[in-house]
Amino acid sequence: MKKMKVRGILIDINYKEGKIFLTIKNESGISTFYDDYYDYFYVEKNDENNAIINKLGMENVLDEVELEGKTFYKIKKVNEENEFYIKYAHNIPAWKKYLIENEITPMNLLELEVENDKILEVKDVGSYIPKLKVISFDIETYAPFIIPRVNKDPIIFASYASRDGEKGVITFKRGNRDFELLVKDEKELIEKLCEKLNEYEVIVGYNSSSFDIPYLMKRAEKLNGKFWLGNEEIEIKKLTTGKIVRTSGIIHFDLFYLIRLLANAQAIKTQRYSLEEIYEEIIGEKKMDLEEEKMCEIYDSDEKRGIYLDYSLSDAIATYKIFEKLYPLIVEICKISKIPLKELNNITSSQLVESLLFEYSYKYKFLIPNRPSEEELLERSEEKVIGAYVKIPEPGIYEKIAVLDFRSLYPSIIVAHNIDPKTLNCGHKECMKNVSPSGSYFCIKNRGIIPITVENLLSLRKKLKEELKKNDDPLIRARVAALKIILNSFYGMFRYVRSRWYSKECAESITTWGRKYILDIAKKAEEKGFKVIYMDTDSTFLTMGNKSKEDVIKFVEEVNKEIPEAMELEIENFYKRGVFVEKKTKEEIGARKKYALIDENGKIKIRGFELVRRDWCKFARDTQLEVLESILKEGSKEKAVEIVRNKIKQLREGKFKKEDLVIYTQLRKGKYKVTSPEFSAYEKARKRGIKIPIGSIIGYVITKNGKSISEKAEIAQFANDFDIEYYINNQVLPAVLKILGAFGYSEEDIKYYGKQTSLGEWENG
């Protein structure tokens, strides 16, 4: 038995019956060491609990701790059954406690002192970007009905790609590509893929938890073959939002979930989460695409099969490239919130925040509140909190606009006013002046754990942002991005009904203070002679008239002197022109959350318009974009009208691609009170024997077949004709009418245009 030191990156951590397992990676590969560690919970030291402990035996008491002025016993968790009425920290994963108590961080470099496999000492020696052996993979199926049927449609290709240049497509039908790996049949294909994947430390897929891995497993089972990853059974957990695949001995990472988190946090914006769109958004180039309907046909053709192989490989490569680009961000998320890589497979922003608050609570000796009971959940779900202020804009076109923004408004309010369930209405007389417009006041003597945490993160982010100005380092950029995502989720902790830190009063105080601060800006700006045209939550749009940029800068500086230290008003940008439109439903009332701006460099920013929505067809969205661009850039209404005229002509002449007419809508439920086009299209597909999972995004088009729009709706793949009138009157025209209207163009005229068009009269004139 010799003691030795081991250094390596902590890539995984697990707990099982009194033991913690740390998975470490270094030059000699991956190894796992264990530490004796008992999961525990806290109970308050009082007579009732003393009696229970006496019965249980003192050996179950691991420690005594002081938290928030009370004494707690730390009780060894042997099983879930015990008599304690109130327990704390009992449903926090043991591995998380271990990480926090030993001050070690996933993805950091650790120094272990071990004896055999047993850990004697563990030390975190700092930040490190681990280079892991990563391979991406993807499968293709032969699915004549587009949506694969697992008991019928075979897997025809399995592709993979890795950093070391390893790439290939496993197939049992030749495609004459040098990267193809020929096997005998599907069963061998699956096994070959396993061999390949298991050579690596991390396997990355895109939607692989919900599709590729379950499909591979079921096909393997059907063919009496084997699909294996790592060293234990693959565990599939079904959630409402998709499936989670858990492996051990090898890390499976599904990029899809991270993408969803980033999309929720507004870090990426795409219409759909398809690999193609995500690749374009993140990598900035187009990815090879194949028409779904022709895939079987291409596969069946000996000459064309190679193209399908190219496509299959391009999927694996795209997945790999996205992973590599996001890798610094992934690592930072793991580090900041102390979550091992595999846990990101099922992550939400509230979990990131919770994880951070666990750590800070431990550090600052705060008791971690428990999760709510079912009753509390019910009570909480009844409570409503009034949110942010949104100003109704005057429709029209504006010149010289300045947009001001509060930097991290809600987090900075939390810090400025020390908002926390534990500081709420503290009883101190001198704290009563720190009162919110909703009537709650917050302690000014003792800091709450949430303000402490938020303040730390805010100042860290500020520091990193300054560093970033000097040195544009991707790692720092990733940290800034990760911190932004986390900071924006803190406010949600107060009103998320399942939150441990739920507080209606805190949430209410934040939003009422937020409204007060933003309305104060409006008042001050008007006093200074600016005109406030629009506001939403933390942003203010001013028209400058004959005022200069310096005047705006001066105004912002003055404001910043008056508001609390932690808060800051910033200039988001100056715009030379902007468009606000009427609501479609009510004449002359401006629509909120809908605007288009062009800055001094010609860069366009568009929010809320149909063109950013996936439930409008691309044809109408493109038309709207062109119209907005021409108005913002050239200010020419004649040209804008000409664009619409031409687009309608194109529709009539059949000059469009089918995919430009597809409308995407998510089917969120299996049962509806009303028939919608997407549900009707889904039903028709189901009658054809196509299974579309609930939660899918349905792509449908409107055909000539039927009376109502729902009757005419058909899943894109099965549609052969298109109701052009629908696309003119319900898509293209509604998307541009209000914009041209804002430009002073008479709406009747344009509508008349539309009608004339529908009679087919003005192609000639």
Place this chain on the structure above:
DNA sequence: CATGTCTGCTTACC
């Protein structure tokens, strides 16, 4: 049986 209004539903903004 047209017409206006309400309802159910999805998506976007912050």
Place this chain on the structure above:
DNA sequence: ACTGGTAAGCAGACAGA
């Protein structure tokens, strides 16, 4: 396992005539 409030707007359902 889901930050949630503010808002727009479509298509279908319904109502009073």
